[in-house]
Amino acid sequence: MDLFGDLRRMNKRQLYYQVLNFAMIVSSALMIWKGLIVVTGSESPIVVVLSGSMEPAFHRGDLLFLTNFQEDPIRAGEIVVFKVEGRDIPIVHRVIKVHEKENGDIKFLTKGDNNEVDDRGLYKEGQNWLEKKDVVGRARGFLPYVGMVTIVMNDYPKFKYAVLAIMGAFVLLKRES
Template sequence: MQMWVWRSEIMESIRSVQWRSAASQIITLGSILSMALIIWKMLILFAACESPVVVVLTGSMEPGFRRGDVLFLDMKESPIQSGEIIVFKIEGKDIPVVHRVITAHRRHNASEINLLTKGDNNDVDDSCGIYADGQKWLEQHHVMGRVTGYLPFVGWATIVMTEKPLIKYLLIGGLSLLAITSS
C-alpha cells in the first residue's frame, strides 16, 4: 500500500513538472510575440509610416533593388522630390509598388503634390499600366513611405512562403511538432 502511494506521489510530481514546463513555454512564447509587436509599433512610430518594412517582389527596380530585398521606409515631413524612391499603394490593388519619382509637380497650392513614377528597369512610366484606370498622377495619400535603406536578399523567405504555401504549412507544422515534442 505504501508503494502505491509513493508511486502516485511521483506521478503527480511528474505531471506537475510537465504543466509547469508547458506554462513556462506558453509564457515565453507570449513574451516573444509581445516584444515583436512592441518593436513593430515602435518602428511605425519612428518611421511615421504605416508599414516601415517591405519586401521587393519584382525586378522592376533592378539593378538598384532586386527581388527579395527588404526595404526600410520613412515618411519625412519634407516634400517628395524627383529622384527619390518611394513605396506607394494604388486603390483597388493590394500590393504596394516600389518605384522612383521621375516628376514631382506642385499644384496651385504648394501643399499638394502630384507625382509620376517609373521602375528603373521599366521602359515606360507608371501611368501606362500600374496606376488605376484614368489615373495620371499619384497624390500624397498614395505614398506609404520613402526608401531609406535596405538589406539584400533577406526577404526571400517571405516570397517563398507566399508563392509556395505548402512550404509555409510544412514550416508551421514542423515548428508546432517541435514545440509539442520538446515539452
C-alpha cells in the same frame, strides 16, 4: 516524436508556461513593429521587393527600410513605395516627375527603373498622378536578398507549413533535453 503525447504529458503549469512564453514572443514582436511605425512615420517600415521592375537598383527579395515623414518634400529620383486604390500590394518605384502647386499640393509620376513606360497604367482608372497620401514610405536603406524567405513562403505555402512544423518540433524537443 509523439508531439501530442508530449503535450498531454505536460502538467498544467508547464503548459501555461509554454503558452505564456509564446504570447510574450508574439506581443514583443508586435510592440517592436508598432514602435518602428511610430519612429519611421510609415505604416509599413519594412517591405520586400516582389518584382524585378526596379533592377538594377533593387532586386527581387531585397528588404527595404522606409521612412515617411510628411514634412519631407518628394523629389524626382527618389524611390517611393506607394499603394494604389484597388491593389493590395504596395509598389516600389522611382519618382520621375514632380508637379508642385503654389498652395503646396504635390503630384508626381513614378516608373520602375526596369520598365519601358511610366506607371500610369498601374494607377486606378482615370488617375494620372500620385499624391502624398498614396505614399507608404521612401526607401532609406536595404538588405539584399534577405526578403527571399518571404517570397519563398508565399510562393510555396506547403514549405511555410513544413518550416513551422519543424520549428515547433524543435521547440518541444529542445524543452525535453
